[in-house]
Amino acid sequence: SAWLRGQHEHLEGRGTEDDRRAWALEDLHNIADADLFVIFHEGGGRRGGMWVEMGYALALCKPLIAIGPHDESSNVFLALPAVTCYETWAEAKRVLQTKPNAFAKPLDNALDNGVY
Numbered sequence: 001s002a003w004l005r006g007q008h009e010h011l012e013g014r015g016t017e018d019d020r021r022a023w024a025l026e027d028l029h030n031i032a033d034a035d036l037f038v039i040f041h042e043g044g045g046r047r048g049g050m051w052v053e054m055g056y057a058l059a060l061c062k063p064l065i066a067i068g069p070h071d072e073s074s075n076v077f078l079a080l081p082a083v084t085c086y087e088t089w090a091e092a093k094r095v096l097q098t099k100p101n102a103f104a105k106p107l108d109n110a111l112d113n114g115v116y
Helices: 017-033 049-059 089-098
Strands: 037-040 064-067 083-086
Touching: 017 049, 037 049, 049 064, 064 089, 083 089
Parallel strands: 037 064, 064 083
Antiparallel strands: none
16 A cells, blocks of 8 residues: 555645645555555544545445544544444554454445444
8 A cells, every 4th residue: 555655645735736636546546455444543634634535445345443542522433333443553453463354354235234
């Protein structure tokens, strides 16, 4: 994924409109290709892109892991059954290492089956 390689960070207004459009399309393609979507929301997401990306992953019925605070003040979509929340990356990583297939299955027909 481009996120892991850090090849298109949009930092404080850098990048032309064409750059930003290309980065957004690349993000959407990466999400569509992903087996699992992980969102790190500890900082709140100043520009809101991560929430758009999470919504796109939900729409594609991708399994989701959310890292960060999970309480009544959290984004309401973190409460969906399709989203597994962990306070820290260490917790999520431990589950992924000990149960590597825990999130492997795509959530086919999730809306029809009441997963969401």
